[in-house]
Amino acid sequence: MTLDRRSFLKLLAAGAGAAGLPMIGRTAEIMPKKGRRVVVVGGGYGGSIAAKYIRMRDKTIEVVLIEKNRQFISCPFSQHLFAGYIKDLSSLTIGYDKLAANHGIKMVFDEVTAIDPAAKTVTTKGGSIAYDKLVVSPGVDFRTExxxxxxxxxxxxxxxxxxxxxxxxxxxxxxxxxxxxxxxxxxxxxxxxxxxxxxxxxxxxxxxxxxxxxxxxxxxxxxxxxxxxxxxxxxxxxxxxxxxxxxxxxxxxxxxxxxxxxxxxxxxxxxxxxxxxxxxxAQRATALMGNAGLIGPDKKWCPIDANTFESTLHKDIHVIGDSSDAGAMPKSGYAANSEAKVCAQNIVAAMNGLELTELSGINTCYSFLSHTEAISIAGVYTVKDGKIVGVPNSGGISKLDYSDAKLEAKYAGSWLKNILTEMST
Ligand SMILES: Cc1cc2nc3c(=O)[nH]c(=O)nc-3n(C[C@H](O)[C@H](O)[C@H](O)COP(=O)(O)OP(=O)(O)OC[C@H]3O[C@@H](n4cnc5c(N)ncnc54)[C@H](O)[C@@H]3O)c2cc1C
The missing domain is CATH 3.50.50.60 (FAD/NAD(P)-binding domain)
Incomplete structure (x- = not known):
């Protein structure tokens, strides 16, 4: 049996609808903007969570997540490949289908090439997308020069x-x-x-x-x-x-x-x-951020408001994850996740005229020393005099005598499973 083009397209549309999937396509197919819209750039540790939590808090806000790759590979645990604890990166690779379907996030698989803070648009290879608020979490570039x-x-x-x-x-x-x-x-x-x-x-x-x-x-x-x-x-x-x-x-x-x-x-x-x-x-925020005028006088990172992660250089653009200058919070996946949540909360609050929430940030970084032994460092963060600082007498590191290393390795495995599940569902 052969299908003509019209029947084929009908079938495709019906299939997408039946699966409850938002239509995934190129820039031009998703526009124009009708209601309130947040665009999120980068579907990694920060961006996927920001997109999800905005939709979880307010379904009336359209969320468009733009990511250049169809799948995301986690850096955490990737070094296990060097030791041979994993044979490939498949266990660290996640897709976007469930995340998009469960939360009605509109996915655009394309590379963002420019941000125009004045026009409030992002440009991808496929066209331009307008936003009311923008969240950017594209990771880092390398200062190879x-x-x-x-x-x-x-x-x-x-x-x-x-x-x-x-x-x-x-x-x-x-x-x-x-x-x-x-x-x-x-x-x-x-x-x-x-x-x-x-x-x-x-x-x-x-x-x-x-x-x-x-x-x-x-x-x-x-x-x-x-x-x-x-x-x-x-x-x-x-x-x-x-x-x-x-x-x-x-x-x-x-x-x-x-x-x-x-x-x-x-x-x-x-x-x-x-x-x-x-x-x-050495690293810095990506060239995209530099070209958009989001990098600060240090020429490396993007200055932000400590509670909302809104850029101090351009209104309605929020920078989370490694690109941001988040004070005492480290450049980690867990920190990006934590930043994404308070950022999402405050974007929804601002769009609905509600009171803003203060940052309560968290991070734990596990490091493996062998297949069954790991150590960790944990921190809790708050805002003091406009800066993100560690909360005194909170957090800490593993026992110095190394006695809980086996237990820490188990916690680390659970941490990865939880955070990747949270990002992909
Ligand atoms: C070896 C290694 C081990 C690590 N281990 C840990 C750990 O154990 N625990 C921990 O918490 N952290 C760990 N990290 C750090 C963690 O990976 C990063 O801090 C985290 O990924 C930062 O999140 P992000 O959202 O800023 O960037 P990313 O997670 O890198 O996400 C950026 C996303 O943006 C997309 N993107 C970039 N530019 C564009 C563009 N122009 N258009 C469209 N899409 C774009 C990318 O494709 C990517 O998907 C590790 C890092 C490394 C390198």
Whole structure:
């Protein structure tokens, strides 16, 4: 049986309706704007939650979520691939179908290329979309221009794997291909960067793989910071299980790379060669944010109101997640989730003339040291004198004697399951 075009389109529409799915399409199909609309850019840790919570609080507000990829891959737990605890990234990959269907969120799979704060529109490759309020959570860009010799080839030769996906897989393959007795060079930029404990967890994950498969090899971690920036005592204790395999060098900022020699230079002086090298460049809010005039005088992050996450530079644009300058809150997925909720709450309140809520932020970052052992740091945040600060005597870190590491690993697994479920349903 063959279908003509008209019958085929009818069938498609009926199918979408029957499944209760909002129509998913290109920009032009979704417009024009009829009622009140919030556009959310970026369907990651921050954006998916902002979109969901706005709809949960007020179904009369249309929410359009614009995301450039059909699926989202979680950075949290992605480094488990290096250790071999997971074989691929499928368990960390989520889609948008259920989120959109359950909450009536209109999905646009397209890349946002510009934001016009005066016209209150965002431009995608497919056209432009008007908003009453905009939430932006696009993650980070890399300041690669600050590293001499860094070019497009460097990402293939020395993958940062700081956005989970092809580079994560590439780094794992490079580790597999390395000879026993090889040297893995890892780097960490100066704070602030996304996932402060991440580089130290990375050293442990790679050491675990090497211990099992290439025991004559070693890991050198070149840290631009004067010391391990998160849970230093606990990381040092955890690394002990890998003997002398991990060599940690503090105050070692990478200023140049040499693709051909497979080496990095520290502060223009010391050259370190590696068989496998993963360079994590320093970070900033994305170019999209810069072009929209949302980045502050530090030329890196987007200044925001501490309770609403509304940009202090452009009205009706809210910046959450890694791009925002959220004071004491770290650049983490959990923090982005927490920021998204108070931002959603206050957007709905503002659109309905209701009283605004004060931020009560929360974060926990788990880091694995082995397959069954993890450590954590937790924080609670409030606003003081217009700035986001930690609440004194709240939060904390795992026991310094490492005695609850096995339990922490279990909590970490539940944390991931919960947060990915919350983002995708
Ligand atoms: C190795 C690693 C491990 C980590 N582990 C943890 C952890 O254990 N716990 C934790 O809390 N955090 C962890 N993090 C940090 C966490 O991943 C980030 O802080 C979090 O993802 C930030 O959320 P976000 O919404 O700002 O950005 P993202 O989650 O990166 O989402 C951004 C989204 O925006 C989309 N996007 C970007 N630009 C555009 C555009 N122009 N148009 C359309 N779409 C666009 C992207 O495709 C992406 O889907 C880790 C990070 C790394 C790198």
């Amino acid at each position: 600050e590293i001499e010799g860094y070019d497009a080839k460097t990402e293939e030769l020395m993958p940062h794997a700081w956005k989970a996906g092809p580079q994560t897989i590439l780094l794992r393959k490079q580790l597999e291909a390395m000879k026993d007795g090889g040297t893995v060079v890892l780097t960490a930029p100066l704070v602030p960067f996304r996932c402060p404990p991440g580089p130290y967890e990375r050293a442990a994950m790679i050491a675990d793989y090497l211990k099992q498969s290439k025991p004559k090899s070693k890991v050198i971690l070149l840290d631009a910071n004067p010391d391990i920036v998160s849970k230093p005592t606990l990381f040092r204790k955890g690394w002990e299980m890998y003997g002398s395999m991990i060599e940690y060098r503090n105050s070692s900022k990478v200023t140049a790379v040499d693709n051909k020699a497979m080496s990095v230079t520290i502060e223009g002086v010391d050259e370190v060669k590696g068989d496998v090298i993963a360079v994590i460049p």
